[in-house]
Amino acid sequence: MKRPAAHAREMPGTGGAPSAGKGRPPGHEPSRPADVVMARFVLEAQFHLLERALAAWPRRAAALLDVNCGSGALLPCLWACGFEVDAVEADAAARARAQTRCPSATIMAGRDDDLPVEDDAYDWVLLHLQEPHRLVPALAEARRVARRGFAVTFWNRHSLAGLCARLARASLPGPAASWWEVRGALRRLGLGPGGTASLSVLAAPMNTWRKASPLAACNHWLTGLPLGAWGVFRCFLGGGGSVTPLALRLGARLGRGMDERLGPPEPALEYGRKSFSARARDCDREGRVP
Template sequence: MKWWNGNIKGSSALSKQQNLLQQCLAGWPRRGKTLLEINCGQGAFSPLLWECGFDLTVTELRPELRMQAAAAMGGRAEVLAASDDYLPFEDNFFDCAVLHLAAGDAKRIDAAVQEALRVSSRGIAVTFWNSSSLAYALHRLQGSKSPWPGPPHSWWQVWRIVRSANLGKLCGMSTLTGPRRSWDGTCPLSCYTRRLRTPFGAWGIIRVDLEPARPVTPMPLKVKRHRLRSPEPVLECGSKNSLNSRQTSSHG
């Protein structure tokens, strides 16, 4: 992911993205919970995730970005080298994961989503730059020479890929809804960059809340009727020998 370092518009857009991510993850427990950030890039979101209270681990494949992310974290989280489609962790190793989609086709996206789901036990959040947004459409129509902030992905394609896993409840939200010139907080159109539960923002998040494992109730033991002992008479007092002795004395 590319960011506008030192650019007012870029700083304002990043702030809105961070706010959206924080709101999206607000329902997840934090204290004592582990979170994996995949494709952390320069670490634009890593400090925020750590400040939210997660026990954070981040991965990034490109060494130059990994160095920048490590500098941004300052030793507060472990920064590891890993590809999003092959994570060196066991199943359900983390409670949650945040996957920032990198460039790739549908197969690559599916592999990355499957890996994020594999290593997470509670849920994942998938972030991406949305090619189905108004801002991206205007960007293409106007032939803007400035590069798009990150690799674009279709909201509907990502939604279908995540939904195909059929592992939990999905929800989505986006921000930066207006054209790029409105991303600057000083622009009169900046009101159109607020968070929306629609797929029309330039930057979106799709969250999956995995269903908790249900306890298994063991089947009751089945005892066949003929195995039960037949009822026996119970003596009210004394033993069988004492009863016989009383009967003998009465006859005498």
């Protein structure tokens, strides 16, 4: 799937593409074609994971705050999904680029452990973990600001890719925590297994992060276990969320009688299945939802 050039050169939370050895500083562009190919593959995997992880979040007239947005690679996609998007970013140059990418958003200066907004100011918060040592205060701030729920994305130090990188004296593309550390921090906030869900992508080593690799499918679709290098925890803070209307659930059963048991409610996708790449391309080119 083809990605816009501006999006293909960076990943959320890093500001740059993965390289053979070190994570890149914010705003740094990859110079080698191999870096660009890998970054495009990784960003596509991240888009797909977020699309799946956030599908259960009702977004009609819902406001979302993207924390540590970097230069705004995800903002057009979140906006095109139906969220009213604002963002927080500490780096001034990154804020300027994010504002260009998503002119409708308000891009605020601030840190993830001291967000410049009031309590319950947003329906949803999406936090990209930047500093693992600030994990607990950053999660606490996300919970303070979010009225309905929040999600946190992170690079997983204990993934197979993270282990292989350490053996090769390299590193993941961004600062890394572990799946267990994030889960433990959420539990200390009072969010147990019933209120959280987790997914991850990029389960194979970094040298397989390209479409030509035989393990490309594993990197994209092996999401149910905490094995991937990039993960997300989604947390609901109250209410059951939007579910498929009863009439639609019964539709296929009406001809067979009403004596069959219904399955559990399913998340309602309010905005269809238009691909992230198409939404990102439309928004990034024109600065608006088509």
